[in-house]
Structures are given as structure tokens and as C-alpha cells.
Amino acid sequence: MSKQEYTITVYTENQIGLLNRIAIIFSRRKINIDSLNTSPSEVDSVHRFTIVINETEEVVRKLCRQIEKQVEVLKAYYNTADEIVWQELALYKVPTEVIAAEVKVERLLREHGAKAVVIRKDYTVFEVAGHREETDKLIRVLEPFGLIEFVRSGRVAIIKASDGFHEKLKEFEYREPGEEAIENEYLDQGEKVFTM
Amino acid sequence: METLALQKEATTVQTTTTISGSEAVLKALLAEKVDTVFGYPGGAIMPIYDALYDYNDRLKHILVRHEQGAIHAAQGYARVSGKVGVVFATSGPGATNLVTGLADAMIDSTPVVCITGQVFAHLLGTDAFQETDVINITTPVTKWNYQVTDATEIPSVLAKAFYIAGSGRPGPVVIDITKNAQLQMFEYAGYKRCEHIRSYRPKPIVRKEYIQQAAQLINGAERPFIIFGQGVVLGKAEKEFLRFVEKSGIPAAWTIMGMGAIPTDHPLAAGMLGMHGNYGPNLLTNECDVLIAIGMRFDDRVTGRLDKYAKQAKIVHLDIDPAEIDKNVKTAVPVWGDCKETLPLLTELIEQKVYPQWLQRFKDCQAKEDQKVIQNELHPAGDVMTMGEVLRNLNELTNGEAIIVTDVGQHQMVACRYAKMNNTRSNVTSGGLGTMGFALPAAIGAAYGDPSRTTVAIIGDGGFQMTLQELGTIMQFKPNVKIMILNNQFLGMVRQWQELFHQRRYSFVDITSPDFVQVAKGFGIPGQSVSDRKDLRSALETMINADGSYLLEVMVGKENNVFPMVPQGRGVAEIVLGSDEV
Structure with missing residues (x-):
């Protein structure tokens, strides 16, 4: 087994x-x-x-x-x-200036269904709800753009x-x-x- | 209507009284028909002890010399009486001293309720004097535990505690009561025993189809074999079990914890299983075609190597705890439920049978064991005394009527191999945890659990030194305990392993002992030491006939080994009868 x-x-x-x-x-x-x-x-x-x-x-x-x-x-x-049927919730904190400057980042966030939870001058927090591999993927994508913080919730099913x-x-x-x-x-x- | 409501209110007011949390604890114990408490006072449990001052006439309190002694005594009391053992201890070190006993009671399914004092609720988590996180320390070793910070909870929490400890598969419960709750005055509306908790299912529902399948397997068997454990005793199902065994005609062997559930000299009693059990039961486990396991949990000391255990047999497992089914050994038919219910249902469906040829196999094995091991152990040819001959003499004097309490090690194995028991609840030993130091305090508890019977504590020279301070408890409260130290001047079981598996590298097994007779004398307990065979019988008679407690030290062979043995890592069929076969 x-x-x-x-x-x-x-x-x-x-x-x-x-x-x-x-x-x-x-x-x-x-x-x-x-x-x-x-x-x-x-x-x-x-x-x-x-x-x-x-x-x-x-x-x-x-x-x-x-x-x-x-x-x-x-x-x-x-x-x-x-x-x-299950979901996990992930939060990503990225520098707002990068989001504003890099068009690519915006596209990536759209592709991954990320929603902005907070937008401040210095940073923006996005949330993604989904399966593990989906939330994992976005970490790798955001890392080059200065991902400041990442956290993922426990699974709910x-x-x-x-x-x-x-x-x-x-x-x-x-x-x-x-x-x-x-x-x-x-x-x-x-x-x-x-x-x- | 209004007057009626008022009247009603008036009557309810009359039925409540204002009492302290401490008094509520004692009222709960009385309602649960507790007659004896083993305990030790201290700062955080003083309000309960203060209340006890007024309840002393209705509730006997035995002041032990160490909290470990209190819980082992409560275990001995519970094992012999079938009731829940009760312990009082204070916070901090008082509570942590209970942990070994809790672990022991947990693994041997002994019903015990421990009430520990705790610092004031407002001090919790501040590292106050004698504060320790009792709930979290005891969680892995309790069936249930709960911290009370408000006195109004006390009646219902204690009702739950007694219900949980004693029902289903029994186990230890810790109730930690903060000092403010003990002191708090509240409106007491009486005590209501707990009979149902919605999230707790003490007995799985019996499923008829499994009973039928089990009966079918048993009826079709040619070489069936029953192995039973303490579940039969805990379920108070000895009569039901005996009827099952006698109707089925199937030989029945016991685990160390099941010993005594049927008389040890019953014609179908096949002996003890396990590492130092009898030859036949171990060997033939791997020859039977249907193995009926009742109230036992396939401990590794019983099964030896699992991948060589009863692979040829279809296994029927009767157990009250569904978590035990398929835990170690895969069963063909799981019979969930209380064996007091399942055994009669099964007995009804099985055919009355005899298995002369199969029984002969057991007799042949017994003869081989007699010749290679037992004869020499019970009737040694040399001058050196054996533990076995001490047991033989004891059997002859007690006629199997005594309660035998054993510690842990070689003497334990020898006692359980050779002691005769006519009655259930005669065997008190630390089976699962193997707690050295268990016997002396457990024997004190056993003596209170059934004062009408003789309690003999058989202890090694090592184990006795772990809890000998409880001689003080005997001195003060005078329970009748016959203490028999089988002294081989070694930590014998470890020495045996070092001899057999570590090339006789005797690493720290050479233990010196004080003059035990002088020690006992210091506690006002008479005794003697015997090193010559000719004095043994009369010394044992003196011990048994002594008015109260008595200590007898018997000097036995220093390097005697316990056989047969299923060496660790081998299958039960690879059991050896002597060191030449190891």
C-alpha cells in the first residue's frame, strides 16, 4: 500500500x-x-x-x-x-511599485485569479483560493518580483x-x-x- | 397559576444547599459509593483535605508516602474490587508523581479517578508556586481529563469522570481542580450520576452477522484455540466465558493480564501466552486453524514477530474497543462489543464439541516443558533455591485462594507461570507498562479492595527498592500485606538478557540491597530472611499465618534464568526451552 x-x-x-x-x-x-x-x-x-x-x-x-x-x-x-471538494486560501504581499510598474505582474495575477485585498502605497496584498498546486505556482511566479510575505491557510474540505x-x-x-x-x-x- | 409557580420555586430553593466546591467533591465520592481514597495532601488541595476532616467517618483516607504509591494503590484496589480507584494529590510535583501510575493504568485499562489540586485560576500560566500544566502533561496517559475552575461544574464533571473511568474499556481520568473552585461556595442541587455522553460510545453495538460468522468459523474448525486477556475480567464476564469455553471444548490460554479469569487448573486451561509463557500455547498458536482472541490486544510480548504470528489461522477477535480490531493482527471476523453480551450470543450458536487429538498436542507440549523446565524449577536438584519452588510452596499453603500481586521482572514471570488461582481478580501485576515498584503499593490497595482474602506481594530485590517507603503506609494504617522478596542479588531479567544476548557483559545489574528484614523492622513490620531450603516452608507458614503484614526475604539462585522464552524478534513457534537453544 x-x-x-x-x-x-x-x-x-x-x-x-x-x-x-x-x-x-x-x-x-x-x-x-x-x-x-x-x-x-x-x-x-x-x-x-x-x-x-x-x-x-x-x-x-x-x-x-x-x-x-x-x-x-x-x-x-x-x-x-x-x-x-477542497480549498486553501493563500495571501501574498508584494511591493505596490512593482505591481504598478510591471505590466507582466498584473497579467500573472489575473491569470491566477488573484484578488487584491489591500492596496497601500508601499505594498499590496493579494488573495488566491484554490488547490495547493495553484497557490504554490503563484509563489514561484511572484518571487522574482519581490514577494515580501506569503501565508497559506489550512485546508477546508x-x-x-x-x-x-x-x-x-x-x-x-x-x-x-x-x-x-x-x-x-x-x-x-x-x-x-x-x-x- | 402564580401561586403554583411560587410554590414550585419555594420547593426548589429548599432542595439546594450552599456548600463549598471541596464538599461537593466529597459528596460526589459518597454518591459513587467510594469507601477508600489514597492520597497525599499539599498546598493546592488543602481545601479538599479540610472538608475531608468532617467526612473521615464515611470516607477512609490512606495517607501514602509518595503520590506514585497512591495511584498504584488505587490501581490495586480497582483491580481486586472491580470498582473505581480514587486518588487525591496536590498540584505540581504531587500531580507529576502520578504520571507513571496513570500510564500504567492507561495501558492496563484500570479504572482510576485522580483528583489533583491546582493553583488559583487567576494564577494559571504565571509559573506560580507548585503550578504545572497537569492537563497537558497527563493527556497522553489518561482516557479523559478536565480542569475545573468553577465549583458549579464539580458535581457534573465528577459524575462524568466516574462514568468514563469505569465504563467501556476502563481507564484513568484526571480532574484538576483550581484552589478557588475548591473554596468557592455555590448552590448545590444534588448529585446526578452520569449515564450517557453523546460523543462517547463505551460499547460498540453488537452486530449479529459477525456473531454468526464467528460461530460458523468455530463450528467448522478442527484445531481451534482461545486466547483471552483482561477484557474478560473487566467485562465481568467470567461466567459467560467459562460457559463458552466448556461448551466449545476449546483449549484456552491467557495473557498475563487475563490470568485468573478461569481457574488455572481448569481442564481446558492451556497456560500462559507470551515471551515467558508456556511452551504449548505459544507453539500451537502457529498450528491452530481458528484463533479466537477475547478481550486481548495482541501485545508484542504475546505475538513475538508479527509476520510469523498465526499466519495459518483465521482470527476471530472479540473486543470492546474497535481501535484494537486489526491494530496489530488482521482479523477474519471482528466481533465488536462487550464480551458479557457477545459471549452468550456466540455460545448459543456454537456446537458442543471435544477435540481429543488437538488437546493431546497441548498435553504433549506440557510434558516436554515439564521435563525440560518445570521439574527443575519446582523441584530443583541442587542446593540453590529457585523462585519456582517458592511459588510451589506458596501454592500449597494458599490453595490458589490468595491475591497475588507482582512487581516486574523475573519473579513476575515465574509467579505468573506457576501461581495457582481459583478466583478471578487474583492477579495484580503491571502487564503493559512493566512498572518496577508497582507491587508494594498495589498490594496495599489490593488489601483494601478485598480484605477477606490473603494478599501476597511478590517482589524482586530491585523493584522493592523503588517504592519501599510505602512500608510506612503499612506501618500506619495496617493493611494486611504479605511481602515476599525473591532476592537474586541482581536486576535479574536484564541480567538474563545480558547473559543470553550481550555476551554476559553484566552492565549495572549487580544491585546491592539493605538488610530488608531490618528495614521492615524499622517500620514495625516483622520478618525474616531465608537462605536454606529447610527453612522455607515454615517461613512461608509464618508469613501466611502472621496476624498482620509480614516481610519474608528468600535468597534464590543468583543467575537462574526464566524459560521458556520467545527471544525478541522471533516468532512464537521459535520458543526455546533452555539457554542451549537460544
């Missing part, structure tokens, strides 16, 4: 210290996190982590099980790049096949199955049973 990029989506309670609990699952195994983003989710009070790593599927599956084991984690999913977390949450809020395991209403409905 070869390594590839996986995007892990974790639904959690909003709890101080949980970021650390999740992060150490990776660092303990000496796995580098390429990108990490935390944000609210489609469900009020439920938090969403988006983590990107480069690993084999087997490792990623085990990591997700370890993440789900944490008391305050509701669910962890992992997806390959083709199973998600939407899972193409997901119906959202509302239904899943209802399932979790449903009380624990009773004493009689066989009476569980979800027992024969593989789809509805939470799986890992």
Missing part, C-alpha cells in the same frame, strides 16, 4: 484541550500533519477538524479509530482528494458523499442500546450502525 494524501474530517464537541488530544495521536507515531483547520460545522455546537496527512490507507484507518476513541470526538472520516452530520448526531444522542443487545433496532441495518 502506498502513501497518498488523505483528508481527515473529525466532528467533535467544542472542548479546550481536544486539539492537543488529537494532535498527539499523530505526533506519538511520528506522523507529520500537513495542514490542520478547526471550524464550526453544519451542526450548532459541533466542531469540525480538517486534517491533511500523507500516509497509507491502513495507517489512516487506524489513526481515525484512535481519534474516534477520544471521549469528546463524535466521528472521524477519511477521504482521498477525489472524494472531497466538503465530503462529496456526505449528507451532513445532523442525522448522525441524532443517532449518537439516541440512548445507549438496552441490556438486550438483540433488541437493538439498528442491529440488522448495517448502514445505520456506526462503523469504523
